Amino acid sequence: MISEKHYSAMFEALPTPCLILLPNAPVFTIINASNTYLALSGTIEREKIVGKGFFDVFPRNPYVNQHQWQATFDQVLHEKKTDKVITQKYPFPLPGLSNGVDIKYFDVLNTPVLDEQGAIMFIIRSMTDVTETIRHERLLEQTQQMARSGNWEVSMVHRTVTWSQRLKTILQVDSAFQPDFESALSFFDTISRKSMLRAFQKANRHGTSFRLTLPVITAKGRERWLSTVGKADMVDGVCVRIYGISKDITDKRNTENALVSSDRNFQNLIQTIDGIVWEASVEPYELTFISKKVERMLGYTAKEWFSEPDFWMKHIHESDRERATKYHRQQTKKLANHTFDYRAIKKNGDTVWIKNVVSVISKSGKPRWLRGIMVDITETKRLADLDHLEKNILELTTHRNTPVKLILSEYLLGIEALFPGLYCSIHRVHDGRLFNWAAPSLPQAYSAAIHNRQIGDNTGSCGTAAYLKIPIIVSDIATDPKWYGISQAPLSHGLKACWSYPIIDSEGSVMAVLGLYYKQIKAPNAEELAIVERTATLLKMILENRRNADLAQEVSAMIDQAQELARFGNWQWDAETNRVRWSSVLRDIYGFANTDYHPTFQGYLAALHNDDKARSIEILKQVRKTGNDSVFEERIVRPDGETRYLKTWVRCMFDEEGIPIKMIGACLDITEMKHNELKLKQMHRQLEKHLREVEESEAKYSNLFHLSPQPMWVYDLETYRFLDVNVAAIKHYGYTREEFFSMTIKDIKPSQKRLKLGGSYEFSKEHDELFNQDVYIHRKKNGEIIHVEVQSVIINFHGRTAALILAQDITEKLNHIEAIETQNRKLQEIAWMQSHVVRAPLARIMGLVDLIQNFPESGVENGELLDSINGSAIELDDILKAITNKAEQINFT
Incomplete structure (x- = not known):
């Protein structure tokens, strides 16, 4: 059996420097040390350190903070697990040199030894010399830095990723950055990420190596190219790690791309x-x-x-x-x-x-x-001649009195001159039929033969193009099915090919068909097709502009007539030039019709009624200051002394810097409406007088009440029941007196309007001395809905608190007013669009035409100018359509 003495001898002979400590924090008493630990410590003898505290024997390391050591011991005591301290740096004196030191690096492990109850008995502190490893890693790092490369390792067992410091530098991450598999892949885009994953999966399965060159985006958002070489480390057929090197080849890649691009540009130059x-x-x-x-x-x-x-x-x-x-x-x-x-x-x-x-x-x-x-340079020459032709045609279109047939003939003759052997025609499409519009070079007999021909599928090139709304190219009339049964007409005149192009307006309707004939079998080339499309585009613009100009003239006349009928005039005041413009209707409203009167702002102020002058001036100032539109009423005094009432709308226009440049507005003559309003007010005053007389005499009230031509009744403010009703109410509402007496005031209100009733009459109860006037919706016995202007007063009726009601049916009046206001709003919108919105595209067209006419060498391509004219014409067409639609909605009856 091995004794404790033998264990001690074995410990002391361990090749790894070890120290045994007691867990008596914060002293951590040393109870033994291996011989290698004593040798590592220098001249310290075992007897001099055993029984003493660790921090007493080893008070400090200039490269390690004592608090760090203390923290590692505390962590072992707390977690009862081995704690590996990050590699530590230690100085060792060099023999023979008083100030010389040798720097060594150690990995330190603090391992707790537990008893059966899980309590810590000892702490074994072991140290491993990794100096050579550190030096080799630094040499490798320096080598990688010079080679702009960094190494990496992926542990498939522990699922960890390790990057060298140089690789972190390349990817511009902090040195403390600890990558995992997901964060490492995040530097690649979607496609590159998939390539890297496929390479790793293949290496993991088969133990193969791989080489990839992929772009990455660094942590600071810069694009770099990495050339990556990886290899799998297999143990018993299982991949335990994949490691490799990634080299930054961004500069090389950029140089290669520049060379490739330069070579490509040179080849492209040769090919052009x-x-x-x-x-x-x-x-x-x-x-x-x-x-x-x-x-x-x-x-x-x-x-x-x-x-x-x-x-x-x-x-x-x-x-x-x-x-x-x-x-x-x-x-x-x-x-x-x-x-x-x-x-x-x-x-x-x-x-x-x-x-x-x-x-x-x-x-x-x-x-x-x-x-x-x-x-x-055929196309260039032809396009130059075409530009000149189109310029001349556009100049013709500016003359309003030039017949459209003459313009079309001139244009077709010019196209024929550009393409020898070409015969042109254009047919107007109306009500599903073709009508000859211009065909200056075609035989008259042939033009007459196809005049008034029905359009449809397989009715010749032009008829089919108009029907299908697509270009129809027939290179051989004799054999094409679109001419089956009708080919004899063109063939008899030597016409063997026909290309047709429909002229479609902005609304998608076919206005006309352009027909191009040749006396030989012929299909168009790309240049000819482009010319045909360009010709069709200009023809569309010419025909739409002429149609829109005619429509604009009609609309303008209609607007003038509408303004005259509605007594609605408009005006403009240019703040920069102080120039004022009035419409003819506004001149008539102010009493200056058929005179040479020149309107001015001062003249407007002079015409204002003295009582309205200050208010109107203040409103105009506020509009100019705030930019908000305003609608107000004002009175003017005409030269003959007559006072007219106007409802005026005004808006201020500003330049890009917010400076007022123009004020525009419109005035509606509401004099007749005001006179009617004054009459109604006079009637109201008379009614009030009657009501006062009723309060003075019940008998007098009874006569006035029952003989009044206006519907009147009395109802109880508590129960809302009718207490009395006059003959006019009986006749107007259709109920008998007995029916009225069985009803409440709520019964003559439509069901959806009854919620308002309670609040209104509660208001009347609380203000029993207040004369009340409002407009309500009532329902007659026959179901007819009417609008009623109700005037009420609180009275005492036979000891009850009641309301005396005078009701005037104003349904027709409201309908009339609503119709007038609706008409006025539409007229204002039409006037606004006529005087302002139309001006912008028309001004652009005029300017572009002037540039084409007078400055042919301006440097601007005529094609661009024509595209701009076409765009402005389309915009003008849309505006005129909007004006027409609004004008069609106005009912002047």
Whole structure:
């Protein structure tokens, strides 16, 4: 049996420095130490430390805070588990050097020894020298820093992730950052994360290594590229860890991308040269090189060009041949590089415009070689001519009196000039039929034959296009089913192909159909289709603008008539110029119709009634100050002395800096309404007089009550029952006197309105000296709903507190007022849109047309200007439609 002495000897001989402590905090008495611990401590003998406190023997370490040591011991006492202290740094004196020290690193473990009851008997403190490991790690870290790489390890057993300090630096995280598997993957985007997961899963299953180059986003949001090499460590076929190195290759990647991009840009530049590169000798004039693009551009192969020395000159258009060759020879003789345009004949007979850019290579003062590039500029030439044509057509459209048929004919003739052999037509579509609008070059007999033709599927190109609302391309009329049964008409006039394009307005309705004919079987190319679409777009704008202009003229006349009938006028006051504009109706309201009176703000103030002047001025000031619209009533005195009542609406307009620049408004003449109102007030005064007389004499009240032409009754304020009712009420409401007496005041109210009744009459009870006036909804015996203006007064009726009611049916009056106000609101909206909203797109169109007319060299592409004109025209159309819709809603009867 092994004695305690043997155990002690074994402990003291342990190769690992160990110390046994008692758990008597805070002293932690030393009861034994291994020989290696004593040797590590220097000259300390076992007898000098046994029985003493740990902190007495080892008072301090310049690299470790004593509180840290104390905390590790406290943690062991608290948790009764082994505590590993982070690697500690210790100084050791060097032999022979008084001030020299050797730095060593130790991993320290504090392990509790428990008794059977789980209490701590001892604490074993062991130390492992890891100096060499630390030095190797630092060397590795320095090496990785120079290589811009960091190592990592994923423990598959403990599910932990470890990063080197250099890898943390690359990913711009704090040195204390402790990654896990999820946080490590968060630096990758979705696609890269999936790639990394697949590599890890494969390595985990098969023990394979992997290499990936993936982008990451660092903790500070910067993109970097990492080249990662990983390997699985397998034990008995189970992966215990995956480790590897990740290298920052961002700079290398950026350099590679720059090189790839540069190479791609160079290749793209080469591919964008859309022309025929050629070379020729001067004496003799022989072609020595021509690029393959000659076949695509002109239809001839390079071999055909080499077959004849003067092949190039023979295929210049006859009208341009002498001019082009003469200029070419002259410039070559002068050793001058030169550029010239001419038409060439393609192999299929078509004509193209060529721009030939020539460089002259000389030797000893004589031209030796010619090198150049021929570029197809047909589309550019054609578009330039088309721009000029469209400019002229747009100028024609500005003249209101120019017939639309003349404009269309001029436009179609211009299109035909751009495409030799083309015959154009445009048909108006109305009520499902085609009507010839313009066909300047088509045979009249053919135009007459298709005039008034029904549209539908398979009714020719134009009829089908109008019916289906899509372009119809027929390259061979003789064989296409869309012309079945009706092809004889065009074929008899030599027309063999027809392309049709519907002109559809903004509402989706077909206004017209553009028809394009050829006397040969022909399908359109991309350029021709683009021209057709552009032509259709301009035709749409021309036809819609003309239609909208006609509609605007009609609406303007309608608005003028509406304002005149409604006595509704509008005005503007330009604050910058102090210029005032009045509509003709407003002039008439102020009494200046058919005069040369020039309205001013001062003139407006002079016309105001003296009693309203200060109030109106203050309202205008507030509108100008706050920017809030205002509606108010005012009186004016006309030159003939007549006073008119106006209901005025005013708004202030501001510039971008918030400075008032304009005030606009409208005035409604409500004089007649005011006169009627005064009459009603006079009637009310008379009624009040009658009521006072009733209070003075019951007999007099009875006569007035029963003989009054207005419905009157008396009801009990407690029970709401009718106490008396006059003949006028009986006749107007349709109930007999006996029926009234069996009813309460609630019975003549519609069921949904009865909730208001109690509150109103309770108010009357509390204010028995107050004269009350209000408007209610009543129901007659026949179910008719009426609006009644009720005036009431509290009286004593045979000892009861009652209310005397005078009821006036104002249903027709309210309906009339509501109709007038609704009409006025719509007229105000129309006036506003007419005077302001229409102006913006119209001004833009006028400005753009002026720019096209007077500044053709402005630098702005006409296509852009036309697109802007088209957009403004569409906007103007929408505005005019809105005005038309509102005008159609107004009923002036």
